[in-house]
Every structure is written in C-alpha cells, then in structure tokens.
Amino acid sequence: QQQVKQSPQSLIVQKGGIPIINCAYENTAFDYFPWYQQFPGKGPALLIAIRPDVSEKKEGRFTISFNKSAKQFSLHIMDSQPGDSATYFCAAKILTGGGNKLTFGTGTQLKVEL
Amino acid sequence: DTGVSQDPRHKITKRGQNVTFRCDPISEHNRLYWYRQTLGQGPEFLTYFQNEAQLEKSRLLSDRFSAERPKGSFSTLEIQRTEQGDSAMYLCASSRGRGAANEKLFFGSGTQLSVL
Numbered sequence: 001q002q003q004v005k006q007s008p009q010s011l012i013v014q015k016g017g018i019p020i021i022n023c024a025y026e027n028t029a030f031d032y033f034p035w036y037q038q039f040p041g042k043g044p045a046l047l048i049a050i051r052p053d054v055s056e057k058k059e060g061r062f063t064i065s066f067n068k069s070a071k072q073f074s075l076h077i078m079d080s081q082p083g084d085s086a087t088y089f090c091a092a093k094i095l096t097g098g099g100n101k102l103t104f105g106t107g108t109q110l111k112v113e114l
Numbered sequence: 115d116t117g118v119s120q121d122p123r124h125k126i127t128k129r130g131q132n133v134t135f136r137c138d139p140i141s142e143h144n145r146l147y148w149y150r151q152t153l154g155q156g157p158e159f160l161t162y163f164q165n166e167a168q169l170e171k172s173r174l175l176s177d178r179f180s181a182e183r184p185k186g187s188f189s190t191l192e193i194q195r196t197e198q199g200d201s202a203m204y205l206c207a208s209s210r211g212r213g214a215a216n217e218k219l220f221f222g223s224g225t226q227l228s229v230l
Binding site for chain 1: 118145147154157158159162169172205207218221223
C-alpha cells in the first residue's frame with residue numbers, strides 16, 4: 001500500500017525554469033512533510049519540510065505548497081540550475097505516537113538543461 | 115560532523131550467503147535508522163534504535179534480517195540466507211535524539227547489495 005504518491009516520475013526543465021513536483025497522501029495522521037534530494041551514489045539529504053498548519057514555506061529557491069483539505073503538497077524550485085539535477089523524494093511522518101518512520105514517495109528524477 | 119559512514123559501499127554475494135553491513139552514525143547521535151531503497155523507489159523504513167534499544171521494526175524486516183547496536187554507537191545489519199529480492203541499497207541514518215520528533219535525519223551513502 002503506497003501511502004504517499006509522487007508525480008511525475010521524471011521531469012526535464014530548462015535552466016531558470018520552475019519544476020514542480022507533486023505528492024498526495026492518504027493517512028490524515030501524517031503531520032510532518034519533508035522533501036529530500038538525492039544525488040547518484042549518495043544518501044538522501046533534507047531540503048525543506050512543512051507542518052500542516054501552514055500553507056507555504058520558502059527556503060532559498062525551494063518552496064513547499066501545502067493543501068491540507070486536498071491532502072496534497074508540492075515542491076517548487078525557483079530559477080532552477082543544472083546543479084539541481086537530482087532525484088527528489090517527498091515524505092511524510094506522524095510526529096506524535098507514530099514512531100520515527102518516514103514514509104517516502106517513489107521519487108522524481110529532475111534534469112535541468114542549459 | 116564527519117557524517118554517517120557505511121561499510122562496505124558495495125557487496126556482491128551469492129544467494130544463500132550471509133552478509134553484514136556496518137553503520138557509524140554521527141558522533142553523539144542517539145537515534146539510528148535503517149532503510150532499504152530499491153531502484154526507482156523511495157527508501158523504505160526497516161528499523162530504528164534509540165541508543166542501544168531497538169524500538170521499532172517494520173513488517174518488511176523478515177526473520178532473516180537482524181540489526182544490532184550493542185553499545186549505542188555503531189550498528190550492524192545482518193541478512194541471513196540472502197535471496198535475490200534482497201538486492202537493494204541499504205541506507206543508514208542518524209539523528210540527535212534529544213529534540214523534537216521532526217529533528218533532521220542525516221543519511222549515509224548506503225551499501226549497495228547485489229545477490230546473484
């Protein structure tokens with residue numbers, strides 16, 4: 001059972017474009033939603049995270065938009081650069097009483113072309 | 115911080131053999147996690163330690179898998195009687211374990227297991 005659905009599977013944008021990656025979750029108990037970036041041969045690294053009490057969070061060129069009623073959240077990368085080419089994973093977690101398990105989406109392979 | 119260290123980086127084994135992986139978390143991180151990642155998928159939670167205590171195990175962790183963290187520092191993950199379906203990247207992560215439940219996880223680069 002896939003609790004966090006992520007799309008698209010892959011994405012190609014031009015330098016300076018704004019790639020958008022979408023995730024949807026099923027479990028309403030989730031209350032913490034991080035995004036991770038993974039380069040080939042490396043482990044995932046935390047990019048940005050959001051709690052459901054806010055609808056948007058920005059950190060540098062990365063923005064999370066959150067729609068609690070739709071159970072959806074998305075990552076926007078402003079002014080994308082070739083160095084942003086990586087695989088991006090959304091994830092979800094239950095902070096209280098949910099242990100410490102992160103449930104990940106299936107990933108989006110982003111390529112930013114010059 | 116020197117980062118989370120995993121050894122070996124790559125392991126090729128024959129079906130039926132036992133393998134053991136090691137993870138050295140960031141110094142003074144109390145929480146340690148094991149995840150498994152297959153090609154084209156996100157990491158899947160396997161198990162979690164708070165110091166030396168194994169507090170949570172996924173149903174994915176069959177009885178062929180065992181993890182230990184004997185002194186609350188490094189951890190080992192052993193797979194007995196490996197099967198081809200065990201081929202995956204095994205990721206270790208750690209966190210400070212003293213703060214909020216949303217504290218940052220630091221992942222290692224993983225051990226890539228190939229079972230022939």
